Amino acid sequence: MLGLVWVQMGLAGMRVVEEMWDPKVDVDWAAMQLENQLELGIGAVFAVLLGLGGALLLARRAAGLTMVLIGSGLGVFVNLGPIVTDRSAGLNLLHVGLLLGSVLVLVAAVLPATHRWVEACGNAQATAVNTPRPPVPPYN
Secondary structure, X not given: OHHHHHHHHHHHHHHHHHHHOOOOOOOOHHHHXXXXXXXXXXXXXXXXXXXXXXXXXXXXXXXXXXXXXXXXXXXXXXXXXXXXXXXXXXXXXXXHHHHXXXXXXXXXXXXXXXXXXXXXOOOOXXXXXXXXXXXXXXXX
């Protein structure tokens, strides 16, 4: 969800800048467009980390847990910056919500129960495929 929100913010910002682009106005349009492209890239990274990591976590893979930990940890730091620097109450509220979501996912992923749940799934294929059958005792 975090990644999709960032992607949406980047795309919406790029569209707004393109619609408002006016060379007569003294605004650095290229910098605004670059900021929106960075938001789009950040959102894509979060969408991959948290989306694929969540799917792998549901499949009880340790790699999924690692991806979710990295994605939510990055989400915490990425959402702290706009909260400190932005003056808009609406955007601050959005980033506070995203920050709380990232913290909740991070806490849930760090809990020992999550690690036990991932480790409880044994290897689905305990023996090698092409091994001969074990000897069977003779039946008389």
